[in-house]
Amino acid sequence: MVEKIPLENGLILEIWNYSRKIAGDRWLVGFLAQIGITPSEKDFSNSDYYQKFLEKTDGKVYYRYRKERHFVPEDSVSTIYSNIKENFLKAALPYLSHPDFKERLLKHEVKQFEKQIxxxxxxxRKDEETEKLEELWKDKKIF
Structure with missing residues (x-):
């Protein structure tokens, strides 16, 4: 992690640089910005979803923005990374700092998680039903 930026709404924006050399003097420039939010049980429609969320995740939902540039000359890495970071902060800070951002992100991510579950x-359930039908019909002749 390169930097932590406290936002006006109380959240912390983490800035990561995962740039690395890929071949000779060529680099992958990698920028990641993320905000982690820990939901409470009341954010879920029932406690079963919340328990599954805790089992399947690290207990947080994330806003993540990733930007990469491939095959960058070594002497341009820091300039390109700085430009990516500067452009992101200029465009996204007002959005991420909005007082309703946390609530909206939680609502969206929890809804997506519940749909996935x-x-x-x-x-x-369909797989179990298929297995039962296969077992039921395995010795029966169809034609």
Whole structure:
């Protein structure tokens, strides 16, 4: 992590630089900005979803922005990284600092997580149903 920026809404924006050499004097310039938010049980529609969330994640939802530039000459790495960072901060800080940002992000991410859990449960149920039908019909002749 390169930097932590406290926002007006109480959140912390983390800035990461994951640039690395890829071949000869050529680099991958990697920029990551993220905000981690820990939801509470009341953010979920029921406690089962919250428990599954805690089991499947590190207990946080994230806003993440990633930007990469490939095959950058070594002497341009710091300039390009600085430009990416500066442009991101100029464009995104008002959005990320908005008083409602945390609530909106939590609402969206929790809804997505619950949809994912419902989808996984439906797939599991369909797989079990298919296995039962295969077992039921395995010795029966169709034609």
């Amino acid at each position: 419902d989808w996984e449960e439906e797939i599991r």
